[in-house]
Amino acid sequence: MTENRTNGTAPVAAPQHSVEGFVKEFLRELNFGQGVTLERASVNDQYLALARTVREYLMARWLETLRRQRDAQAKSVAYLSAEYLLGRQLDNALIATDMTEIVEEGLASLGIELGKLREQEVEPGLGNGGLGRLAACFVDSLATMSVPCIGYGIRYEYGIFRQTFVDGWQVEQPDTWLSLGAPWEFPHPEAAVTVHFGGSTEKYTDDDGVERTRWVPAWDVLGVPYNYMVPGYQNGRVNTLRLWSAQATNAFDLAIFNSGEYVDAVRAQTFAENISKVLYPEDSTPQGKELRLQQQYFFVACSLRDFVENVLPEDFDLHGLPERIIFQLNDTHPVIAVPELMRILVDEKKWDWDEAWAVTRQCFAYTCHTLLPEALEVWPVALLGKLLPRHLEIIYRINDDFLAEVAQRYPGDELRLRRMSIIAEYPERSVRMAYLATIAGSKVNGVAALHSQLLRDKVLPDFSEYWPDKFTNVTNGVTPRRFIRLANPALSDLITDAIGPGWITDLERLREMEPLADDPEFRQKFRDVKAHNKVRLNALLQRRDGVTLPVDAMLDVMVKRLHEYKRQTLKVLHIVSLYERIITGELDPTSIPPRVFAFGAKAAPGYKMAKQTIGLINHVGRTVNADPRVKGALTVVFPPNYNVTLAETLIPAADLSEQISLAGKEASGTGNMKFALNGALTIGTDDGANVEIRELVGDDNFFLFGLLEPEVEKIVAAGYQPSRYYEENPLLRRAIDRIASGAFADGDRTVFEPIVSNLLHEDRFLVLADFQSYLDAQDRVDAAYRDTEAWTRSAILNVARSGFFSSDRSMWDYIDRIWHSQPVHAR
Numbered sequence: 036m037t038e039n040r041t042n043g044t045a046p047v048a049a050p051q052h053s054v055e056g057f058v059k060e061f062l063r064e065l066n067f068g069q070g071v072t073l074e075r076a077s078v079n080d081q082y083l084a085l086a087r088t089v090r091e092y093l094m095a096r097w098l099e100t101l102r103r104q105r106d107a108q109a110k111s112v113a114y115l116s117a118e119y120l121l122g123r124q125l126d127n128a129l130i131a132t133d134m135t136e137i138v139e140e141g142l143a144s145l146g147i148e149l150g151k152l153r154e155q156e157v158e159p160g161l162g163n164g165g166l167g168r169l170a171a172c173f174v175d176s177l178a179t180m181s182v183p184c185i186g187y188g189i190r191y192e193y194g195i196f197r198q199t200f201v202d203g204w205q206v207e208q209p210d211t212w213l214s215l216g217a218p219w220e221f222p223h224p225e226a227a228v229t230v231h232f233g234g235s236t237e238k239y240t241d242d243d244g245v246e247r248t249r250w251v252p253a254w255d256v257l258g259v260p261y262n263y264m265v266p267g268y269q270n271g272r273v274n275t276l277r278l279w280s281a282q283a284t285n286a287f288d289l290a291i292f293n294s295g296e297y298v299d300a301v302r303a304q305t306f307a308e309n310i311s312k313v314l315y316p317e318d319s320t321p322q323g324k325e326l327r328l329q330q331q332y333f334f335v336a337c338s339l340r341d342f343v344e345n346v347l348p349e350d351f352d353l354h355g356l357p358e359r360i361i362f363q364l365n366d367t368h369p370v371i372a373v374p375e376l377m378r379i380l381v382d383e384k385k386w387d388w389d390e391a392w393a394v395t396r397q398c399f400a401y402t403c404h405t406l407l408p409e410a411l412e413v414w415p416v417a418l419l420g421k422l423l424p425r426h427l428e429i430i431y432r433i434n435d436d437f438l439a440e441v442a443q444r445y446p447g448d449e450l451r452l453r454r455m456s457i458i459a460e461y462p463e464r465s466v467r468m469a470y471l472a473t474i475a476g477s478k479v480n481g482v483a484a485l486h487s488q489l490l491r492d493k494v495l496p497d498f499s500e501y502w503p504d505k506f507t508n509v510t511n512g513v514t515p516r517r518f519i520r521l522a523n524p525a526l527s528d529l530i531t532d533a534i535g536p537g538w539i540t541d542l543e544r545l546r547e548m549e550p551l552a553d554d555p556e557f558r559q560k561f562r563d564v565k566a567h568n569k570v571r572l573n574a575l576l577q578r579r580d581g582v583t584l585p586v587d588a589m590l591d592v593m594v595k596r597l598h599e600y601k602r603q604t605l606k607v608l609h610i611v612s613l614y615e616r617i618i619t620g621e622l623d624p625t626s627i628p629p630r631v632f633a634f635g636a637k638a639a640p641g642y643k644m645a646k647q648t649i650g651l652i653n654h655v656g657r658t659v660n661a662d663p664r665v666k667g668a669l670t671v672v673f674p675p676n677y678n679v680t681l682a683e684t685l686i687p688a689a690d691l692s693e694q695i696s697l698a699g700k701e702a703s704g705t706g707n708m709k710f711a712l713n714g715a716l717t718i719g720t721d722d723g724a725n726v727e728i729r730e731l732v733g734d735d736n737f738f739l740f741g742l743l744e745p746e747v748e749k750i751v752a753a754g755y756q757p758s759r760y761y762e763e764n765p766l767l768r769r770a771i772d773r774i775a776s777g778a779f780a781d782g783d784r785t786v787f788e789p790i791v792s793n794l795l796h797e798d799r800f801l802v803l804a805d806f807q808s809y810l811d812a813q814d815r816v817d818a819a820y821r822d823t824e825a826w827t828r829s830a831i832l833n834v835a836r837s838g839f840f841s842s843d844r845s846m847w848d849y850i851d852r853i854w855h856s857q858p859v860h861a862r
């Protein structure tokens with residue numbers, strides 16, 4: 036141990052990078068960290084000791100990264116995100132340190148299987164879906180690219196709920212991810228930050244005779260930082276993710292204690308701790324709850340305070356803030372940071388308003404992740420004013436100044452002022468957070484080319500006319516470390532054998548595989564990889580859920596949050612239609628390639644239609660799987676609790692990727708990228724990043740169907756009537772009638788009546804309008820799949836041509852177009 040101790044300025048040294056060095060450290064952690072001997076250690080003891088050992092290997096790099104960053108005084112990115120959907124940490128740390136083989140061998144020498152310990156880790160599910168997973172990919176990429184970044188967020192005590200099925204219906208259980216220990220986090224209670232809420236504001240005259248306003252809050256909470264390592268891939272760099280946990284302040288408790296009200300004091304503590312208690316499980320549909328606004332303000336107030344007071348040098352002149360930081364707003368959840376920075380500069384630092392605004396508007400940039408009007412956050416003025424009265428005043432002032440500017444540019448255009456105001460008047464007076472973000476942000480971006488275009492044209496047209504240069508696009512990406520190297524070791528080895536290991540940090544190099552698509556021997560190896568991944572998936576599902584799949588069938592996968600715009604119902608109609616045609620004798624089941632339809636999806640607990648759809652998928656699955664007439668031809672599987680961990684086994688096994696949202700509704704999608712990179716072909720609409728995937732992989736290697744976005748607009752404007760499609764298309768009618776007949780609900784016609792009637796009379800997302808086109812595309816899939824060699828060739832081309840979808844590339848785009856920051860190299 037002594038060799039690891041230093042005089043306090045130089046960082047510690049990592050343990051020896053060898054099997055013996057690892058074993059020594061592991062046993063030390065087991066004995067001294069867990070307090071058990073090897074023979075008495077539980078699997079959890081072993082896992083915790085292993086995690087702590089692995090993090091020791093990262094520690095020296097972490098401290099060194101922080102030191103270099105401080106010395107370089109480089110511009111940092113502070114990624115502000117209410118969600119991080121990280122996935123398991125152990126394997127990622129192992130590949131980052133290149134320790135997998137050493138650890139495997141070391142553990143084996145002690146009679147322990149690494150795989151067993153991997154399974155013990157509970158993933159931190161601190162996000163709902165795309166937006167949270169994207170944040171996790173981005174911080175991974177920045178660490179790998181040696182770009183200074185702090186990810187700021189919330190350490191929810193309960194992450195996204197654990198989904199179970201009872202009789203096919205979703206039932207939610209709390210996600211107790213911390214209950215068996217949290218070896219990857221470093222709490223720093225001594226560095227807690229106080230956050231204020233409520234109260235009122237008052238005017239006063241300061242010592243210089245200037246009229247000022249101050250906030251007199253009513254209550255406060257403590258934000259305790261928990262640090263997590265974000266290791267770069269084999270580059271000696273470790274960035275920091277800092278998640279805040281809410282605790283009661285002493286002052287808060289004391290006042291009540293002194294009044295002798297013990298029970299109230301404890302309740303007060305619970306009240307404070309509620310703030311970081313649980314992740315809101317709504318994906319893209321904000322509920323406007325007060326606790327949610329508390330969460331948002333809580334984490335950004337902590338983060339701004341932390342950056343200004345702890346990350347920057349003590350005597351730092353905040354006029355230089357834009358040279359040192361860019362706060363990237365991950366959607367509107369952290370936008371309250373804008374008035375918070377203004378409050379710090381104007382009220383606390385006593386700057387002039389204009390001076391403060393000039394700095395503030397250079398420090399933020401805003402990414403929008405949606406197109407759904409119902410997903411755009413608005414906070415009722417009454418609620419915001421009650422919780423953050425000073426911030427509301429600041430927002431009003433920002434708005435007044437902005438509208439005065441607009442009025443100057445467009446004299447007399449009253450309607451435009453109303454349209455562009457941060458304050459909406461109907462249905463109730465409220466703050467439009469996307470407008471505030473757009474006005475304050477130095478840049479505004481969408482997350483795929485089509486999305487950015489629609490954001491300019493449809494969501495924020497007045498703003499894009501006003502500031503055409505403010506708007507830009509950065510197409511999303513995914514980290515190749517987690518989603519290829521770690522999730523698909525067999526494919527990774529095949530690629531590395533073919534083109535060397537450089538692709539892992541330079542994904543465009545996958546292009547070098549293109550010629551191999553024409554090599555029959557390589558194609559065979561590629562198929563072997565897929566087959567291996569299917570066997571691996573099957574083994575996992577057997578262990579996890581007790582289900583067995585045919586491993587020689589086409590694996591057709593739709594995994595994503597359950598949302599009407601994503602159209603899981605369209606997929607169900609396809610399955611029901613096939614089933615119905617087979618059992619009525621119209622379709623010979625041996626004439627189509629056998630398929631396994633796999634679903635994974637969580638529904639927001641209060642989203643009735645989404646939960647109905649989950650019930651429908653499971654009920655259709657139960658009927659289809661039990662029917663001997665379709666046995667071998669159609670199998671439906673819906674493992675509960677789809678999460679990052681399951682994605683890592685499911686995606687590499689897939690043949691077909693379902694990306695079937697209504698055109699113009701999916702901002703980007705990132706699952707679509709993961710599938711293409713793992714050699715699945717896409718059946719998809721012209722939506723989100725599908726557009727770019729198709730352009731890159733080529734029309735021949737993508738199954739396009741459905742209305743285009745302008746066609747959707749037209750049909751809707753003309754008064755869409757879904758029942759006409761039902762009446763005119765016999766296949767569609769038969770599929771819907773079968774559901775309506777109660778065939779999947781033991782004859783009970785009422786169970787799925789809400790879905791049927793919604794489809795026939797409302798169908799907001801034009802499922803019926805796209806049905807025939809989807810079926811035709813599925814016929815093309817079947818035909819293509821029959822030609823094994825051609826299919827494999829397409830699959831290889833999908834991999835080779837999807838290098839653009841690395842989140843490393845996304846990060847370079849952010850740096851070029853938005854942040855203008857620089858890497859700080861470790862050596």
Ligand code: OAK
Nearest residue numbers: 165166319404405482702703704705
């Ligand atoms: C969540 C809450 C509010 C607004 C948007 C979201 C969200 O998750 N959006 C998703 O973001 C992903 C990452 O950019 C995109 O790929 C998805 O298309 C989008 O739905």
